[in-house]
Structures are given as structure tokens and as C-alpha cells.
Amino acid sequence: MSMNQSGWRPEMNAADGTSAAPTATGNRALMLEEPLIFEIGGTDRTGVDFSEAPDFTSRLGGMERSEPIGLPGLSEQETVRHYTRLSRQNYAIDLGLFPLGSCTMKHNPRLNEKVARMPGFADVHPLAPTATVQGALAVIHQLGEWLKTLTGMPAVAMSPKAGAHGELCGLLAIRAALVARGDARQVVLVPESAHGTNPATAAFCGYKVEDIPATPEGRVDLAALKARLGSDVAAVMITNPNTCGLFERDMKAISDAVHAAGAFVYCDGANFNAIVGRVRPGDLGVDAMHINLHKTFSTPHGGGGPGSGPVVLSEALAPFAPLPFVEKDEDGLFHLIEEETAGEHHAANFGRMVAFHGQMGMFTRALTYILSHGADGLRQVAEDAVLNANYILRSLEDVLDAPFGSSGPCMHEALFSDKGMAEGFSTLDVAKGLIDEGYHPMTMYFPLVVHGAMLIEPTETESKAALDQFIMALRSVAERAKAGDDALKGAPWFAPRRRLDETLAARKPVLNWEDPALAEVQAAE
Numbered sequence: 082m083s084m085n086q087s088g089w090r091p092e093m094n095a096a097d098g099t100s101a102a103p104t105a106t107g108n109r110a111l112m113l114e115e116p117l118i119f120e121i122g123g124t125d126r127t128g129v130d131f132s133e134a135p136d137f138t139s140r141l142g143g144m145e146r147s148e149p150i151g152l153p154g155l156s157e158q159e160t161v162r163h164y165t166r167l168s169r170q171n172y173a174i175d176l177g178l179f180p181l182g183s184c185t186m187k188h189n190p191r192l193n194e195k196v197a198r199m200p201g202f203a204d205v206h207p208l209a210p211t212a213t214v215q216g217a218l219a220v221i222h223q224l225g226e227w228l229k230t231l232t233g234m235p236a237v238a239m240s241p242k243a244g245a246h247g248e249l250c251g252l253l254a255i256r257a258a259l260v261a262r263g264d265a266r267q268v269v270l271v272p273e274s275a276h277g278t279n280p281a282t283a284a285f286c287g288y289k290v291e292d293i294p295a296t297p298e299g300r301v302d303l304a305a306l307k308a309r310l311g312s313d314v315a316a317v318m319i320t321n322p323n324t325c326g327l328f329e330r331d332m333k334a335i336s337d338a339v340h341a342a343g344a345f346v347y348c349d350g351a352n353f354n355a356i357v358g359r360v361r362p363g364d365l366g367v368d369a370m371h372i373n374l375h376k377t378f379s380t381p382h383g384g385g386g387p388g389s390g391p392v393v394l395s396e397a398l399a400p401f402a403p404l405p406f407v408e409k410d411e412d413g414l415f416h417l418i419e420e421e422t423a424g425e426h427h428a429a430n431f432g433r434m435v436a437f438h439g440q441m442g443m444f445t446r447a448l449t450y451i452l453s454h455g456a457d458g459l460r461q462v463a464e465d466a467v468l469n470a471n472y473i474l475r476s477l478e479d480v481l482d483a484p485f486g487s488s489g490p491c492m493h494e495a496l497f498s499d500k501g502m503a504e505g506f507s508t509l510d511v512a513k514g515l516i517d518e519g520y521h522p523m524t525m526y527f528p529l530v531v532h533g534a535m536l537i538e539p540t541e542t543e544s545k546a547a548l549d550q551f552i553m554a555l556r557s558v559a560e561r562a563k564a565g566d567d568a569l570k571g572a573p574w575f576a577p578r579r580r581l582d583e584t585l586a587a588r589k590p591v592l593n594w595e596d597p598a599l600a601e602v603q604a605a606e
């Protein structure tokens with residue numbers, strides 16, 4: 082067995098799983114292997130020329146480094162090639178349709194990028210005096226006004242940095258409101274059809290989390306919810322549209338019952354993209370709802386960030402909104418309301434969640450997206466997102482089981498299960514087959530209420546031709562899973578790596594690299 086420097090072995094990618102003609106480099110045409118930067122970089126090299134280092138000794142007071150810290154140095158060209166090669170092993174929305182359900186991987190218009198790169202926005206500093214950043218504050222304020230109008234809610238907190246962070250903001254506001262009225266409620270109810278971050282957030286806030294079952298048609302069981310409401314319930318967290326891709330039609334009845342029991346309604350609005358311009362959550366009795374700018378309003382996301390999760394708040398929760406926030410005075414000047422400037426009017430704020438105000442780059446992109454679409458365009462965003470998801474649902478339900486296919490049209494995502502696949506074949510095989518077809522897999526095994534779930538969200542930014550090609554690819558893979566095609570069990574055949582041990586990869590990830598030379602020295606010591 083030959084093993085080249087990069088760890089690729091010829092048999093790893095043989096189409097029949099046994100052997101293949103090896104190449105000397107380990108590369109397979111344009112599929113290029115790439116070592117870690119620590120394996121190719123040297124501490125003796127650098128991409129820039131430094132003049133003699135100035136003497137900082139006096140300023141660092143003896144804290145200056147005495148030894149190099151072993152950062153790999155590369156020339157400029159080596160650096161560019163390293164990261165370009167790595168980027169080619171990845172999948173991106175700019176390469177093709179990204180069907181991850183619940184994640185809303187939609188095209189990010191380049192106009193967004195142009196605006197976000199304007200120096201007045203891109204180079205803004207969080208500590209700049211507010212008189213010098215009036216334009217940036219105006220963007221934050223105007224975006225907030227749009228979010229309030231689109232949701233029909235009176236207040237908004239712009240500082241949360243992602244969806245889950247927005248949930249935390251909403252629950253902290255709810256807790257502050259309950260504390261203010263001397264009410265120590267301990268329980269947060271979370272329906273089975275809610276997103277996984279909801280129970281996590283409630284638990285993180287110290288609440289006891291209780292499930293509310295879903296009906297067979299995939300929606301909240303209103304009767305079960307009503308039966309559980311009581312004086313110990315602080316809030317109900319509802320994802321709408323829910324993770325089965327369905328609109329919670331009983332939302333108003335749910336809110337009325339929750340309010341009658343003295344509790345608050347938190348709505349997970351991460352998937353606002355399915356209803357924006359069509360439904361105002363404020364009309365449904367929602368008290369707090371986060372909006373993922375990075376989903377609904379197209380700002381790019383993935384790989385852990387950046388995101389932005391503003392939270393709209395009802396009249397009852399508005400006084401508890403966190404600091405800081407932007408306010409506009411009668412003269413049209415913008416102010417950042419902080420601890421010192423909060424005054425009596427905002428005395429009930431629950432504190433701050435972040436060091437600085439928010440994600441400027443996401444604010445500029447989201448507002449650009451909103452202004453370039455206009456109110457009627459945003460409405461069409463929701464309509465087309467729903468239309469595209471239903472096109473996928475109805476085009477594939479003859480080969481893939483659609484557990485809620487008879488519950489009516491879906492919202493922005495289509496949900497399938499693994500029912501009907503050949504013995505020994507599962508959702509994982511379909512996902513791996515899709516990789517060979519050149520697609521990122523769909524969201525899988527989520528939501529938990531569906532066995533072997535496959536959640537597909539095409540978004541409104543895909544053309545009919547792109548949807549048809551994706552449907553053709555998924556249909557082919559689904560048919561192979563139904564027929565029990567053994568070759569599918571070996572997929573992916575054409576990716577940079579073959580099928581990994583998912584359990585080991587999750588339980589024992591290898592996250593650090595050790596210098597073999599250093600390890601040798603240490604072993605000898």
C-alpha cells in the first residue's frame with residue numbers, strides 16, 4: 082500500500098472500491114489534495130519583508146515573546162494557492178443549489194456586497210463618536226423600522242448576533258417582565274415541531290422544558306397545549322412555519338390561550354422568509370420573535386457565521402429590551418442608548434448581550450436586500466419560496482415518502498422520510514448519493530418527529546431549470562435507494578474523501594495537529 086504525503090491512498094477513490102491507477106501526486110486531475118498549512122509552511126519563510134523589528138521592550142515591560150510561536154510562513158503565492166485549493170474542496174451557494182432545509186441558503190445578490198463594502202460602512206469602528214457615524218446608525222434604525230413594519234410589532238432589539246442568540250434575548254426579556262411583576266414561573270413549553278435551538282435556549286435560561294406533542298398532520302396539538310397551560314408556565318416557544326415545513330394555523334388561538342394563562346408567546350421566526358409580506362406575526366399575538374437576517378434577507382452565512390438575529394418585541398416586552406439600541410431624536414439625529422443615557426424611560430432594560438451594537442455588515446446587506454425588493458418584492462420572495470418548495474414536494478412524492486404530503490401545501494421546505502427504501506438503505510445513503518451528483522445534501526434526520534427525515538429548502542432564488550435538474554438528480558438517487566443498489570452504499574465515490582465513520586467523526590474529532598518532529602523530541606525527553 083502506498084501512502085503519499087497528503088494521506089490519500091489510491092484505493093480510497095477507486096470507483097469499484099478496490100484499486101485504481103495511482104498518481105504520483107495523489108491528485109486526480111482537478112481534484113487536488115492539499116496538506117495542512119503547518120505541513121507546508123515553515124517558520125523560516127514569510128510573504129512580506131519586515132525591516133528590523135523596533136524595540137518594544139520598554140513598552141511591553143518584559144512581557145515580550147522570547148521564542149517564536151511556530152506559525153507557518155508561506156510566500157504570497159503559496160498562501161493564495163493553499164486557500165484556493167482548499168476552497169475547491171468545498172460546496173457553496175455560488176456553485177449550485179444548496180438544499181439544506183431550515184437553513185435558507187439563498188443567493189446573496191452582489192448589490193448587497195457592493196453596499197456593504199462602502200468604506201463608510203465597512204470601516205466603521207464601534208467606538209467612533211456617534212456624531213461621526215450617523216449614516217451607520219441611520220441604517221440600523223431604518224432596518225429596525227422595516228422589521229417592525231413587516232412583523233407588525235412595536236419594538237425591536239437589533240443587537241443579537243444570530244437566531245439562537247435572538248431566542249436568548251427574547252427569553253431574557255420575558256424573564257425580566259415576569260420578575261418585574263414578581264412572578265417566578267419555571268416552565269417553558271416547546272412543541273415537538275419546534276426547532277432544536279428552542280428547548281436549548283429555554284434550558285440555558287434555567288427554565289424547565291416540557292414537550293407538547295404534534296398532531297398526526299405535523300402541527301401543534303392545541304388541545305394538549307391548552308391542557309398543560311397553568312400558573313407555572315412562563316412561555317411557549319413556537320416555530321412558525323414549523324420544522325415540518327407547515328404553517329401553524331392555530332397560532333392566534335394558541336396566543337390567546339397562552340395570554341389568558343398569564344404566559345408569553347415566543348415565536349421562532351428564523352424562517353420568516355416563508356411568510357414575509359404575507360403574514361404579520363404581531364397580528365397573531367406574538368410577544369417576541371427573532372428574525373434571521375442571514376436567512377430571510379439573504380446575507381451570506383455558513384461555517385459558523387456571521388449572522389444577525391434581531392428580535393421584535395410586543396408592547397408588554399418592549400420596556401425590557403436590551404442595551405444598546407439606536408434612537409432618533411426630533412432633529413433627526415441618531416443616538417446610541419447606553420447605560421448612561423438609558424434614563425428612566427428605559428430603566429427596565431435587562432442589560433446588554435453584546436459588547437457592541439451588532440453586525441454592521443449584515444445590517445447593510447439586509448437593508449439593501451429589503452430596499453431593492455420593496456414591499457411587493459418581499460411578498461413575492463415568500464410566494465416564490467413556497468412555490469418552489471411545493472414544486473419539489475409534488476415532483477418527488479411518487480418516489481419519496483412525504484409524511485405530511487396530505488396536510489396541504491408545504492411552506493418554504495419539503496419534508497420526506499426514508500419509508501419505502503430497500504432493506505438496509507437509509508437517508509444517509511441518499512445524502513451521500515447526492516454528493517456524487519454534485520449537490521450538498523439536504524438537512525437529514527431532522528425534524529425528529531419524522532423517521533429518516535429529509536428536509537429540503539430550495540429558496541426562491543432557484544430557477545425552474547435548476548429545480549428540475551436537482552429533482553432529476555434526487556429522483557435518480559431515491560430510485561437507487563428503493564431498488565437497493567449496492568453501489569449507492571459506497572457513495573460518495575467522487576468526493577475528496579469517501580464515506581467517513583460518522584460516529585467516530587462526531588465523538589472523536591481530531592482537531593489539533595502535532596508537529597511530528599516535536600512529538601519525537603517530546604517522546605525522547
Ligand SMILES: *Cc1c(COP(=O)(O)O)cnc(C)c1O
Pocket residue numbers: 183184243244245246276278320349351352373388389390
Ligand atoms: C436557523 C434556525 C435557528 C438558529 O439560527 P442561528 O442563526 O443558526 O442561531 C433557529 N430556529 C430555526 C427555525 C432555524 O431555522
